[in-house]
Structure formats: C-alpha cells, structure tokens
Amino acid sequence: MATQRRSPRCQRRAGGPRSTRRAPTTTRSRRTWNGAFRGERFGTRCFSAMSKEDMVSHQVDVDLGDRSYPIYIGEDLITRGDLLTKHIHGKQVLIVTNETIAPIYLEKLTRVIQESDPSLQVESVILRDGEQHKTTQELMKVWDKAMELRFNRKATFVALGGGVIGDMTGFAASAFQRGVYFIQVPTTVMAMVDSSVGGKTGVNHPLGKNMIGAFYQPQCVLVDSLTLKSLPNRETASGVSEIIKYGLIWDADLFRWLEENIESLVDSDHPEFGRAISSAIERSCAIKAEVVAQDEKEGGIRAFLNLGHTFGHAVETYSGYGTYLHGEAIGVGLTMAADLSHRLGWVTEDIKDRTIALVKRSKLPTTPPESMTPDDFLELMAVDKKNVDGNLRLVLLRGELGTCVVTSDFEKGKLMDVLNTHCKTMG
Ligand SMILES: NC(=O)c1ccc[n+]([C@@H]2O[C@H](COP(=O)([O-])OP(=O)(O)OC[C@H]3O[C@@H](n4cnc5c(N)ncnc54)[C@H](O)[C@@H]3O)[C@@H](O)[C@H]2O)c1
Numbered sequence: 001m002a003t004q005r006r007s008p009r010c011q012r013r014a015g016g017p018r019s020t021r022r023a024p025t026t027t028r029s030r031r032t033w034n035g036a037f038r039g040e041r042f043g044t045r046c047f048s049a050m051s052k053e054d055m056v057s058h059q060v061d062v063d064l065g066d067r068s069y070p071i072y073i074g075e076d077l078i079t080r081g082d083l084l085t086k087h088i089h090g091k092q093v094l095i096v097t098n099e100t101i102a103p104i105y106l107e108k109l110t111r112v113i114q115e116s117d118p119s120l121q122v123e124s125v126i127l128r129d130g131e132q133h134k135t136t137q138e139l140m141k142v143w144d145k146a147m148e149l150r151f152n153r154k155a156t157f158v159a160l161g162g163g164v165i166g167d168m169t170g171f172a173a174s175a176f177q178r179g180v181y182f183i184q185v186p187t188t189v190m191a192m193v194d195s196s197v198g199g200k201t202g203v204n205h206p207l208g209k210n211m212i213g214a215f216y217q218p219q220c221v222l223v224d225s226l227t228l229k230s231l232p233n234r235e236t237a238s239g240v241s242e243i244i245k246y247g248l249i250w251d252a253d254l255f256r257w258l259e260e261n262i263e264s265l266v267d268s269d270h271p272e273f274g275r276a277i278s279s280a281i282e283r284s285c286a287i288k289a290e291v292v293a294q295d296e297k298e299g300g301i302r303a304f305l306n307l308g309h310t311f312g313h314a315v316e317t318y319s320g321y322g323t324y325l326h327g328e329a330i331g332v333g334l335t336m337a338a339d340l341s342h343r344l345g346w347v348t349e350d351i352k353d354r355t356i357a358l359v360k361r362s363k364l365p366t367t368p369p370e371s372m373t374p375d376d377f378l379e380l381m382a383v384d385k386k387n388v389d390g391n392l393r394l395v396l397l398r399g400e401l402g403t404c405v406v407t408s409d410f411e412k413g414k415l416m417d418v419l420n421t422h423c424k425t426m427g
C-alpha cells in the first residue's frame with residue numbers, strides 16, 4: 001500500500017478532505033518575507049509586534065498536545081536569555097556542545113542564561129566534534145558530568161551545536177534519571193531546518209547510523225540565524241538539501257522560491273543571505289512541524305521526510321562517515337529519486353530536470369562515489385528502516401510538484417535502470 005498525500009491545492013480543487021490536515025500553527029500578522037513568503041499562507045506566527053527587542057522574527061509552534069513546543073527564529077537570539085530561562089524548570093543547566101563550537105558561542109550562551117537568572121547553576125560539557133564521535137562512549141561524558149555535578153530530575157540539558165550535538169543531547173536527556181528537560185540551540189542549517197524539530201534523538205551503532213535512540217521532544221528550539229555566519233559554506237549547502245526536499249515533498253511554492261533564490265542561500269557572504277536563509281528556515285520548520293504533528297512516530301506521512309534518504313544513506317554508509325556530508329549524500333539521493341520517479345512515469349521530465357538543476361546550483365553532488373556499484377546500493381538499501389517484510393520501500397515523487405508517495409509498489413527494473421545509469425562502476 002502506498003501512503004500518499006495530495007497537495008492542498010489538489011484537495012481544494014477536488015473539494016477534498018481539507019480538514020484531515022491539521023494546521024499546527026496559527027497566524028498573527030501578514031508580514032511579507034522577501035516578497036515571497038507570507039505568514040498567512042505559510043502558517044507561521046510573526047512576532048515582530050510583540051517581541052521586546054524585535055529580534056524574534058518568527059515563532060513556529062510544534063503541536064503535540066502536552067509535548068508541544070515553540071521554535072523561535074530570529075537574529076542574535078542567542079543573547080535572549082529570557083527566552084531560554086522561561087523554559088528552564090529547575091535550577092541546574094548543562095550546556096552540551098563540541099570543541100569547534102565551544103570557543104565561538106559557549107561563553108556567550110552561558111553568560112546570557114546566567115545573567116537572565118542568577119539563581120541558576122550553569123555548567124557545560126564539551127564533546128569531540130564529528131559524526132564518528134556520535135557514539136555511546138562520547139555520550140557517557142554527558143551522563144558522567146551530570147552525575148558528578150549531582151544533577152537532579154529537574155535539570156535542563158541545552159544542546160548547542162549541529163545535528164550531532166542535538167541528537168546526542170536529546171538522547172542523553174531522555175535517559176538521564178528517566179528523562180530531564182531539554183532545549184535545542186541549533187547552529188547549522190541542517191539542525192535548524194531538520195534535526196532540532198520532531199524529537200528524533202540518538203547515536204550511531206558501529207553496525208548502523210542512528211540505531212540507538214528515542215523520540216524525545218525539547219521544551220523549545222532557539223534558532224539564531226546569525227550563528228550561521230561562522231558555518232563553512234559546505235555545511236550550509238548540506239543543510240539546503242533538506243530545504244529542497246521540503247519543496248519537493250510538500251510545497252511547490254517553496255521549490256519555486258528556491259529556484260529564484262538558491263545562490264543567496266548557499267553563500268553566507270551573499271548580501272541577501274540573512275534574509276533568504278531566515279525565510280527558508282521559517283518555512284522549513286513550519287513544514288516539518290506540520291508533518292510531525294500529523295505523524296509523530298513515523299507511522300505514515302513522516303516517512304515523506306526521507307525522500308532521497310534511502311539512496312543517500314547507502315552513499316553515506318558506503319563512503320564512511322564524513323566523506324560525503326549527510327546533505328551531500330541527500331543531494332545524490334534526490335537526484336536518483338527524481339530520476340526513478342520520472343522513469344516510472346510518475347513525474348514529468350521538467351520536474352526531474354528542475355530537481356537536478358537545483359541540487360547542482362546548491363553546489364551539492366549528484367553522483368555516487370565512483371567505485372560504488374548497483375549491487376552495493378541494493379545491499380545497503382536492503383537494511384533501510386522503511387522496508388517492510390524484506391520489501392524495499394521508497395519515497396518517490398508522484399504527480400504535481402510538491403507531492404510524493406512512500407511505496408514498495410514500483411517496477412524494480414526501473415530501479416535497476418537508475419542504478420546502472422548513475423553508478424560509474426558496474427561491479
Ligand atoms: N534528529 C533528526 O531528525 C535528524 C535529521 C537530520 C539529521 N540528523 C542528524 O544530524 C547530523 C548532521 O547534522 P549537521 O549537518 O548539523 O552536522 P554536525 O552536527 O556534525 O555539524 C557540522 C559541522 O559544523 C560545525 N559547526 C556547527 N555549527 C557551527 C557554527 N555555527 N559555526 C562553525 N562551525 C559549526 C560542527 O562542529 C561540525 O564540525 C547527523 O548525525 C544526522 O543523523 C538528525
């Protein structure tokens with residue numbers, strides 16, 4: 001059975017079940033972003049009128065009942081200690097970061113929290129940097145520190161960093177004393193648009209990525225877009241791959257906007273970078289919040305977020321952690337997924353070509369490692385978490401731009417055609 005979501009526009013034209021899509025966000029103003037994104041259309045709250053220093057440009061609410069939380073988005077929010085302390089419940093705070101980010105932002109974050117509430121005990125632990133250190137051994141350092149400091153069940157762990165730190169801190173918080181509070185301060189595009197939203201936390205196992213983990217939601221997410229100024233452009237582009245994915249699976253307007261603005265998104269020195277990336281982060285968070293609110297534990301449509309990821313994870317695993325950044329592997333995956341969707345006759349050649357062009361313009365790779373064979377792909381894709389009873393399930397584009405399906409019901413010969421076309425080595 002295929003899980004399919006029809007685009008809202010389709011549903012409206014057909015008089016379809018619009019009410020089945022729960023809007024997770026409310027709208028308070030009609031501020032226009034870059035002439036392209038409007039709060040009322042994209043369901044985000046605009047806070048310019050109510051924030052005390054006019055720094056929180058937008059708030060997206062993730063609607064999960066009693067586990068709901070806000071995502072604050074704006075410039076220089078890392079200095080807004082008040083936003084953080086209102087989500088800190090006890091008196092003990094442990095900031096978890098890594099050796100790259102600590103020299104840039106740790107002192108500042110510690111100071112603003114402390115100044116906002118002098119009664120707090122604010123401590124930190126610095127982990128080694130890199131996907132290869134997303135391990136249970138490294139995670140122990142967080143628990144060791146919390147134990148040494150005699151942190152109690154009302155403690156709050158704050159993740160300051162990219163997706164690796166966010167995933168590890170969330171998992172550490174989920175298990176310490178069976179669950180303490182947790183706040184995300186993401187500092188990469190990848191973490192801002194994807195990993196900090198939705199509650200998937202965990203670490204890698206030597207035999208598989210993200211295999212040990214938990215669903216655990218934070219108290220809030222604080223996105224300071226100015227922290228991206230210190231992020232290397234290669235990392236920025238990696239995160240942009242997920243934004244392209246949101247356009248493809250959910251939002252044709254976002255995709256078209258990306259086609260007009262992509263160069264300003266992947267170069268932090270571009271004069272329009274700040275404005276463009278803030279708009280893209282805001283829209284991406286709203287989409288992910290909407291998907292997660294409808295399907296928190298990935299029983300259905302949350303799998304759409306894996307577009308390009310079955311091919312991409314195969315590339316990542318084959319090449320070893322760090323050779324292809326996650327988003328770079330997704331660039332390859334989006335290319336192959338778009339090609340397969342077209343070969344199956346599910347999308348037009350135009351959609352396929354535009355997808356690949358956008359990936360290329362983002363300076364992301366579109367081809368797998370030279371030595372990787374179709375058999376390597378098949379073997380690695382066979383262990384994908386989406387597979388059911390040994391059947392390969394893929395997220396593929398189908399229909400209008402912005403619409404996709406997750407299904408195992410596709411011609412396997414076409415998959416082989418795609419693998420044979422994209423692999424330089426035939427094995
Ligand atoms: N939980 C989820 O739903 C989810 C979704 C997507 C990805 N992920 C996970 O996220 C991880 C990838 O995240 P990532 O791409 O953020 O990688 P990352 O956390 O490794 O960060 C990338 C690099 O940038 C550095 N860095 C971070 N912020 C910086 C800044 N502001 N200035 C300078 N350097 C900075 C980091 O130290 C690191 O070297 C993977 O482990 C992936 O599995 C999780």
Ligand SMILES: [Zn+2]
Nearest residue numbers: 242309326330
């Ligand atoms: Zn991803």
